[in-house]
Amino acid sequence: MSENLKKIEKCCLSFKKNEDMALHCSFKCGGRARFFCVPKNLSCFVKVLRYAALEGLKVFVLGKGSNTLFKKFNGIVISTQNLNKIKVKKNLVYAQCGVEFSKLSQLCLKSSLTGFEFATGIPASIGGGIYNNAGAYGKELCDVVKKVKVFDGKKCFWLDKEDMGFGYRNSIIQKKQLFVLSAILCLKNGDKVKIKNEMFDILQKRRDKQPLNYPSAGSVFKRQGEIIPAKVIDNLGLKGFNINDAQISQKHAGFIVNKKNAKVYDIEKLIKLIQQKVFEKEGIILETEIEIIGE
Numbered sequence: 001m002s003e004n005l006k007k008i009e010k011c012c013l014s015f016k017k018n019e020d021m022a023l024h025c026s027f028k029c030g031g032r033a034r035f036f037c038v039p040k041n042l043s044c045f046v047k048v049l050r051y052a053a054l055e056g057l058k059v060f061v062l063g064k065g066s067n068t069l070f071k072k073f074n075g076i077v078i079s080t081q082n083l084n085k086i087k088v089k090k091n092l093v094y095a096q097c098g099v100e101f102s103k104l105s106q107l108c109l110k111s112s113l114t115g116f117e118f119a120t121g122i123p124a125s126i127g128g129g130i131y132n133n134a135g136a137y138g139k140e141l142c143d144v145v146k147k148v149k150v151f152d153g154k155k156c157f158w159l160d161k162e163d164m165g166f167g168y169r170n171s172i173i174q175k176k177q178l179f180v181l182s183a184i185l186c187l188k189n190g191d192k193v194k195i196k197n198e199m200f201d202i203l204q205k206r207r208d209k210q211p212l213n214y215p216s217a218g219s220v221f222k223r224q225g226e227i228i229p230a231k232v233i234d235n236l237g238l239k240g241f242n243i244n245d246a247q248i249s250q251k252h253a254g255f256i257v258n259k260k261n262a263k264v265y266d267i268e269k270l271i272k273l274i275q276q277k278v279f280e281k282e283g284i285i286l287e288t289e290i291e292i293i294g295e
């Protein structure tokens with residue numbers, strides 16, 4: 001093993017070769033990554049990013065893997081699962097990039113802080129959520145973000161919300177290839193019972209409309225203004241259409257679900273088929289929200 005890889009291993013709780021990425025993605029399928037590691041803490045995360053660059057490795061930072069589909073990845077996947085410190089000070093919440101939305105929701109409820117209810121049930125990490133400006137029910141993460149600490153490959157620094165380039169499922173993290181280290185969210189003092197009820201209602205809506213009993217990565221395609229992909233796909237009668245175990249959900253046409261043993265290849269083929277049919281019949285080019293990584 002090279003010196004850089006040995007240094008990476010030292011910074012990590014676990015360091016594996018040829019890792020099965022199905023274990024780390026909400027679709028529960030995927031190819032293998034050449035290296036997979038879990039940095040011990042934030043300073044180790046930055047060191048790993050530096051050593052990986054010195055080694056000339058392709059890097060993929062993985063949050064909860066709820067928007068990602070892996071083919072064979074000839075690089076290093078760096079999981080943020082152990083970067084999960086979280087602190088509340090009055091109405092401000094400091095969260096490291098690996099903090100799960102569910103943990104943050106529970107903390108907001110416990111602290112009677114309102115503003116994050118919309119995110120209930122999104123299976124994201126803070127890093128992935130900021131990268132995508134995750135949103136639901138008319139709100140987005142950028143509505144509550146105050147500052148984000150990033151690493152640009154050379155140095156670490158804070159960016160104010162105004163400098164984050166937030167847009168629909170977009171942020172400067174994508175455009176400038178930055179790494180999210182942590183964030184400060186600004187919430188409001190609220191009523192615990194109201195917060196709890198709102199969270200419950202949102203979870204109920206998700207259960208009613210989304211196929212949560214099968215692995216998926218949420219909505220496959222991005223909305224385009226008034227165009228809602230799920231409606232377009234449904235109108236074409238494609239609900240339930242499948243390629244092997246990859247199926248356009250019967251419950252929500254915007255989701256592709258893994259019925260049992262779907263392969264990345266099946267999901268990718270199904271995505272292309274939907275795009276082709278929607279273009280042929282409606283002249284709309286559907287853009288994917290989920291990311292397909294590797295070759």
Ligand SMILES: Cc1cc2nc3c(=O)[nH]c(=O)nc-3n(C[C@H](O)[C@H](O)[C@H](O)COP(=O)(O)OP(=O)(O)OC[C@H]3O[C@@H](n4cnc5c(N)ncnc54)[C@H](O)[C@@H]3O)c2cc1C
Nearest residue numbers: 063064065066067124125127128129131134135136180218
């Ligand atoms: C059942 C279900 C429901 C969903 N509902 C919604 C919804 O309502 N709204 C919504 O917006 N999304 C939804 N999603 C999609 C998904 O949860 C979001 O896109 C989420 O933001 C992805 O977060 P993640 O941590 O899983 O990111 P990952 O899939 O791990 O990564 C996504 C991207 O973020 C990057 N990234 C992750 N961490 C960092 C970091 N620290 N620094 C830099 N880049 C990083 C990754 O490299 C990758 O490019 C849903 C998914 C599922 C499975």
